[in-house]
Amino acid sequence: MRIGSLSVDEKRDLLADLIRKxxxxxxxxxxxxxxxxxxxxxxxxxxxxxxxxxxxxxxFNYGAHGTLPRPAMDAVFDSWEYMQKWGPFSAEVNDWIxxxxxxxxxxxxxxxxxxxxxxxxxxxxxxxxxxxxxGLDWQQGDHIxxxxxxxxxIVAAIEEVARRFRLxxxxxRVDVSETGTIExxxxxxxxxxxxxxxxxxxxxxxxxxPLTKIAELCRANRVAQGRTLLxxxxxxxxxxxxxxxxxxxxxxxxxxxxxxxxxxxxVGGLFVAPESLExxxxxxxxxxxxxxxxxxxxxxxxxxxxxxxxxxxxYPLFAALRRAVSIHDEFAPIEKRYARILxxxxxxxxxxxxxxxxxxxxxxxxxxxxxxxxxxDSSPNVVRYLETQSCYTRFMYxxxxxxxxxxxFTTRNEVDRLVDLIxxxxxxxxxxxxxxxxxGNSYRYRANA
Amino acid sequence: MRIGSLSVDEKRDLLADLIRKxxxxxxxxxxxxxxxxxxxxxxxxxxxxxxxxxxxxxxFNYGAHGTLPRPAMDAVFDSWEYMQKWGPFSAEVNDWIxxxxxxxxxxxxxxxxxxxxxxxxxxxxxxxxxxxxxGLDWQQGDHIxxxxxxxxxIVAAIEEVARRFRLxxxxxRVDVSETGTIExxxxxxxxxxxxxxxxxxxxxxxxxxPLTKIAELCRANRVAQGRTLLxxxxxxxxxxxxxxxxxxxxxxxxxxxxxxxxxxxxVGGLFVAPESLExxxxxxxxxxxxxxxxxxxxxxxxxxxxxxxxxxxxYPLFAALRRAVSIHDEFAPIEKRYARILxxxxxxxxxxxxxxxxxxxxxxxxxxxxxxxxxxDSSPNVVRYLETQSCYTRFMYxxxxxxxxxxxFTTRNEVDRLVDLIxxxxxxxxxxxxxxxxxGNSYRYRANA
Numbered sequence: 001m002r003i004g005s006l007s008v009d010e011k012r013d014l015l016a017d018l019i020r021k022x023x024x025x026x027x028x029x030x031x032x033x034x035x036x037x038x039x040x041x042x043x044x045x046x047x048x049x050x051x052x053x054x055x056x057x058x059x060f061n062y063g064a065h066g067t068l069p070r071p072a073m074d075a076v077f078d079s080w081e082y083m084q085k086w087g088p089f090s091a092e093v094n095d096w097i098x099x100x101x102x103x104x105x106x107x108x109x110x111x112x113x114x115x116x117x118x119x120x121x122x123x124x125x126x127x128x129x130x131x132x133x134x135g136l137d138w139q140q141g142d143h144i145x146x147x148x149x150x151x152x153x154i155v156a157a158i159e160e161v162a163r164r165f166r167l168x169x170x171x172x173r174v175d176v177s178e179t180g181t182i183e184x185x186x187x188x189x190x191x192x193x194x195x196x197x198x199x200x201x202x203x204x205x206x207x208x209x210p211l212t213k214i215a216e217l218c219r220a221n222r223v224a225q226g227r228t229l230l231x232x233x234x235x236x237x238x239x240x241x242x243x244x245x246x247x248x249x250x251x252x253x254x255x256x257x258x259x260x261x262x263x264x265x266x267v268g269g270l271f272v273a274p275e276s277l278e279x280x281x282x283x284x285x286x287x288x289x290x291x292x293x294x295x296x297x298x299x300x301x302x303x304x305x306x307x308x309x310x311x312x313x314x315y316p317l318f319a320a321l322r323r324a325v326s327i328h329d330e331f332a333p334i335e336k337r338y339a340r341i342l343x344x345x346x347x348x349x350x351x352x353x354x355x356x357x358x359x360x361x362x363x364x365x366x367x368x369x370x371x372x373x374x375x376x377d378s379s380p381n382v383v384r385y386l387e388t389q390s391c392y393t394r395f396m397y398x399x400x401x402x403x404x405x406x407x408x409f410t411t412r413n414e415v416d417r418l419v420d421l422i423x424x425x426x427x428x429x430x431x432x433x434x435x436x437x438x439x440g441n442s443y444r445y446r447a448n449a
Numbered sequence: 450m451r452i453g454s455l456s457v458d459e460k461r462d463l464l465a466d467l468i469r470k471x472x473x474x475x476x477x478x479x480x481x482x483x484x485x486x487x488x489x490x491x492x493x494x495x496x497x498x499x500x501x502x503x504x505x506x507x508x509f510n511y512g513a514h515g516t517l518p519r520p521a522m523d524a525v526f527d528s529w530e531y532m533q534k535w536g537p538f539s540a541e542v543n544d545w546i547x548x549x550x551x552x553x554x555x556x557x558x559x560x561x562x563x564x565x566x567x568x569x570x571x572x573x574x575x576x577x578x579x580x581x582x583x584g585l586d587w588q589q590g591d592h593i594x595x596x597x598x599x600x601x602x603i604v605a606a607i608e609e610v611a612r613r614f615r616l617x618x619x620x621x622r623v624d625v626s627e628t629g630t631i632e633x634x635x636x637x638x639x640x641x642x643x644x645x646x647x648x649x650x651x652x653x654x655x656x657x658x659p660l661t662k663i664a665e666l667c668r669a670n671r672v673a674q675g676r677t678l679l680x681x682x683x684x685x686x687x688x689x690x691x692x693x694x695x696x697x698x699x700x701x702x703x704x705x706x707x708x709x710x711x712x713x714x715x716v717g718g719l720f721v722a723p724e725s726l727e728x729x730x731x732x733x734x735x736x737x738x739x740x741x742x743x744x745x746x747x748x749x750x751x752x753x754x755x756x757x758x759x760x761x762x763x764y765p766l767f768a769a770l771r772r773a774v775s776i777h778d779e780f781a782p783i784e785k786r787y788a789r790i791l792x793x794x795x796x797x798x799x800x801x802x803x804x805x806x807x808x809x810x811x812x813x814x815x816x817x818x819x820x821x822x823x824x825x826d827s828s829p830n831v832v833r834y835l836e837t838q839s840c841y842t843r844f845m846y847x848x849x850x851x852x853x854x855x856x857x858f859t860t861r862n863e864v865d866r867l868v869d870l871i872x873x874x875x876x877x878x879x880x881x882x883x884x885x886x887x888x889g890n891s892y893r894y895r896a897n898a
Contacts, residue, residue: 053533065538073529080522084502089514090841091833123572126735126760134583134732153736153760156748160734258761266715266763283583284733285609286575287602299605311575311602312707314715314763384540392539 016043047331047409051262058391058414063203063236063369063405066262069327072320076264079316097315104318107325108269111261111334112253113244117304120270121313125235126153128254128270129197131308132231133157135280136194138165139225145188146197149174149204154233158197167194174202176362178210185214189221193228200253201236204396204403206361206369208241215249229279235259240341240367242334251276260368260407262328263321266314272305286311328408337408341368344406348415355419360401370404371396376426389421465495496780496858500711507840507863512652512685512818512854515711518776521769525713528765546764553767556774557718560710560783561702562693566753569719570762574684575602577703577719578646580757581680582606584729585643587614588674594637595646598623598653603682607646623651625811627659634663638670642677649702650685653845653852655810655818657690664698678728684708689790689816691783700725709817709856711777712770715763721754735760777857786857790817793855797864804868809850817855820845825875834874840867 006014048054053067079100087093105119112119122128144158148171162169172188175181185196196218201208214230221228231252237243239260245253253271257263272280282289282301288309290299301307328337345365352359352372360371374382379402383395394403404418455463497503502516528549536542554568561568571577593607597620611618621637624630634645645667650657663679670677680701686692688709694702702720706712721729731738731750737758739748750756777786794814801808801821809820823831828851832844843852853867 051533052530053537061536061538065536065542067537068529068533073526076525077522080517081501084500084517087510087514087841088502088516089510089843090836092836093514123762124735124760127733130733130735130759151736152739152748153734156736156739157734159748160731164730256761264763264765265761266766281613282609284576284579285602285606286573286579287600287605290601290605299601299608310579311573312705312714313572314713314766316713317715317763387539387541392536394538 016046041411043331044409044411047327048411050327051409054409056390058417060391060393060404060406060410060414060418062260062262062407063403064259064394065265066239066259066324066407068262068264068320069324071327072263072323075319075323076316079319083316100315100318101309104267104322105269107322108255111243111325112238112255112271114246114271115274117306118246118271118274120272120305120308121318122254122268122270122308123266123313124258124268125233125254125256126157128252128268129154129231129233130157131270131283132195132229132252132254132272132280133161134283136229137225137279137281138167138194139192140166141168141192143168143170143190143193144195144197145169145185145190145193145228146171147174147199147202147209148172149202149207150197150199151203151233151235154197174205174207174209176207178213181209182213182217185217189217189228192223193221194223194225195229195231197231197233199233199236201240201367201369203236203369204371204398206236206365206367206371208237208366211248211250215251218251219249226279229276236367236369239328240338242338245271246273251279257317257321257324260405261321261324262407263324264314264317267317267321270305270308272308274304277304282307284310332408340408341406341410342366344368344408344410344412344415345370345404347412348404348406348418351415351419352422355423357419357422360399368406368410370406371401372404373401374422374426376429382422382425385425386418386421391418391421393418465492490860492780493858493860496776497860499776500858503858505839507866509840509842509853509855509859509863509867511709511711511856512852513708513843514714515688515708515773515856517711517713517769518773520776521712521772524768524772525765528768532765549764549767550758553716553771554718556771557704560692560774561687561704561720563695563720564723566755567695567720567723569721569754569757570767571703571717571719571757572715572762573707573717574682574703574705575606577701577717578603578680578682579606580719580732581644581678581701581703581721581729582610583732585678586674586728586730587616587643589615590617590641592617592619592639592642593644593646594618594634594639594642594677595620596623596648596651596658597621598651598656599646599648600652600682600684603646623654623656623658625656627662630658631662631666634666638666638677641672642670643672643674644678644680646680646682648682648685650683650689650816650818652685652818653820653847655685655814655816655820657686657815660697660699664700667700668698675728678725685816685818688777689787691787694720695722700728706766706770706773709854710770710773711856712773713763713766716766716770719754719757721757723753726753731756733759781857789857790855790859791815793817793857793859793861793864794819794853796861797853797855797867800864800868801871804872806868806871809848817859819853819855820850821853822850823871823875831871831874835867835870838870840870842867 050069051067052070083093105116108119109116144167172184175184198209200211218228218230229251232250234253234255238255251273256268258265289307293300345368348370349359349365358373379400380395383393386393396403499518500516501519532542554565557568558565593616621633624633647658649660667677667679678700681699683702683704687704700722705717707714737760738756740751742749794817797819798808798814807822828849829844832842835842845852
């Protein structure tokens with residue numbers, strides 16, 4: 001190959017390829033140095049250009065809402081163009097929709113280490129959890145064990161199920177140590193504990209719970225109807241941790257497109273282990289849940305997790321999710337991305353501590369979540385001030401602190417700028433926040449995101 | 450005003466305005482004649498240009514899936530641009546989302562003659578029906594009365610609710626006469642009939658059921674828990690009939706964006722009459738269902754129908770629905786649009802009968818739905834053949850026939866072309882349908898749309 005005969009685009013591709021090869025040697029969890037550091041930066045800058053939301057901002061809210069890449073938006077348009085050109089209702093488009101559903105399930109399956117028949121598409125994490133919560137054959141007095149760190153939206157759902165079926169809920173305390181947490185769960189399990197509900201990654205502490213060990217405990221706990229089942233909230237894990245759900249021991253695992261995967265809002269999924277399918281009936285039911293029995297013409301469930309589909313969904317968004325996932329994969333495999341997330345969250349944690357800002361975590365973060373407390377002003381005020389400076393963080397209300405979400409394409413510059421802004425603000429003391437932002441109670445509105 | 454001083458755009462607007470004024474005199478249900486007919490055609494051609502799906506096609510599937518206007522697609526992009534520019538997670542965007550939700554509910558409210566607090570946004574009609582079906586305080590042995598013409602997806606949902614709570618379901622026969630149907634319902638009501646489920650417009654016959662009279666029967670039927678409640682499937686009525694839900698007597702009315710309203714798929718709504726709210730509890734619950742009680746910190750439901758919201762939805766689609774609605778409204782008020790729908794479906798019904806093609810309806814259609822049976826070939830084959838000719842209809846399987854949906858912007862040319870194609874096909878006998886279309890079982894896949 002003669003370099004001189006290559007076009008600009010070909011040279012660019014060649015350079016990107018070289019950088020990627022270099023990236024293979026990227027040490028897990030540690031900052032690259034020398035030429036690797038420079039090449040990494042080139043690659044990340046190039047990657048960030050795909051995300052319109054990152055233009056001119058420091059963005060730290062992936063755990064609440066990921067940044068949608070431009071090609072993902074374009075994919076939605078391409079879907080609509082296709083549907084309008086060949087339908088929208090036609091044999092052609094109906095086949096295409098089936099393929100879109102299959103491709104999207106397969107995309108989630110590959111990402112999560114699960115087969116297609118174990119995955120249903122949903123609107124969001126919460127709907128996935130509700131499918132499980134309302135689908136079990138509850139008996140009055142049954143017990144549900146949940147962690148003391150679950151997201152309020154899920155807790156509200158559990159409370160309503162408990163009210164309707166007259167169930168008992170108890171909470172186990174998450175310990176700072178894995179052993180402590182496991183002991184806490186073991187103590188919490190009862191002879192009628194039908195379901196344990198935990199987040200894989202806690203939204204309010206950033207801890208990664210020991211999923212396999214928790215699943216072992218649940219599977220070993222015998223109850224009248226079989227054994228204790230495990231429902232996992234994957235809101236903060238999917239798109240961050242390398243996962244192999246089929247081997248995890250989890251019975252049910254709910255997730256969303258619009259956080260760490262940076263896909264569109266309104267698309268999510270639910271993994272149901274093959275051996276756990278018999279324990280959960282579809283609740284909300286529609287034409288996509290059933291097919292007609294060839295024999296007696298009655299309704300029978302669709303095979304596998306597809307029975308949890310209900311009716312017409314926002315199909316054009318599916319291509320956007322797949323495009324977002326492929327953009328991440330083209331950047332680096334998930335193990336490398338997770339390593340880079342750890343590198344960035346550690347960097348932020350260290351920078352904050354060096355700047356004498358109190359971090360909730362005693363040791364380097366286990367995922368891309370970092371929590372800190374400002375000194376001179378309230379957390380909501382600091383979050384609002386930062387937003388006026390195009391720096392996006394989120395307020396957590398119990399305990400009151402500020403959460404940072406750092407992704408694999410977060411940069412040191414973003415972190416440095418954040419720390420500088422916090423320090424400036426602390427030095428000036430409580431600041432005048434522009435009126436329209438001060439009045440907004442928006443953090444409460446989406447408090448549970 | 451001097452015409453000569455106007456720009457081309459201003460002249461165009463003036464002309465459109467003149468046409469609209471002329472349209473005010475458009476006689477309800479009758480074809481315009483003379484200059485009114487010409488002006489109507491100009492206006493409709495102009496209107497149709499907003500819908501990419503109509504380019505080079507004859508489209509008769511609005512009852513299954515409406516054609517999305519280009520400006521509605523653009524509105525989704527504008528929403529995403531906004532969210533990415535000012536968020537996607539920020540105080541600014543969270544306020545914007547609240548406004549989008551409020552505006553979309555208000556848009557549905559205006560369209561349906563209902564106040565904002567009586568409307569919840571859902572993903573589709575079926576989800577709206579499921580909210581009601583699973584939200585009642587069922588007692589074992591309670592009775593549900595449904596028509597014998599309901600959509601299979603809803604019937605499947607009702608059967609699952611009945612299985613879980615051990616309820617009885619019975620069907621009343623819809624009569625060709627309004628009196629006959631009312632008598633049929635009156636005979637079907639029992640002292641423990643908690644719920645009646647009917648479609649306002651029957652998807653498989655095109656009949657409009659007498660909603661107010663049915664509601665009166667339900668409200669008069671006393672049961673232990675109060676009275677019989679009425680759930681209405683509005684899949685084929687919303688976007689077609691002028692509606693005043695607040696005065697209809699219906700307790701619950703479920704509808705979707707993506708059929709006659711020509712909005713995006715994945716957006717729908719549920720009307721809950723204020724006095725009926727107490728009878729239905731939220732089932733699927735998330736952070737959007739609840740708020741925190743200022744006193745004891747417990748969860749309490751959001752006021753009004755908003756408690757039926759669950760979690761993160763495809764917010765950017767909301768603007769598309771509103772744009773689709775405003776495009777219809779800019780064309781003509783709904784009463785005029787309904788008159789035009791009647792004019793077009795009557796024209797199709799007459800043309801088919803004149804061509805000696807058997808129509809299911811004995812008298813002119815009550816909405817935009819026309820049903821016919823081809824003679825020389827099976828209905829699925831004819832539907833497939835028509836699709837190869839860019840003419841879109843749908844197969845109905847019980848009884849086997851073909852359904853046409855005609856909208857206010859359907860043209861006589863489309864109908865004439867359809868009739869010509871059917872006649873050509875009948876004359877040639879059963880045709881060779883291209884292989885890939887023949888094998889598609891797509892009509893079964895979306896049989897319930």
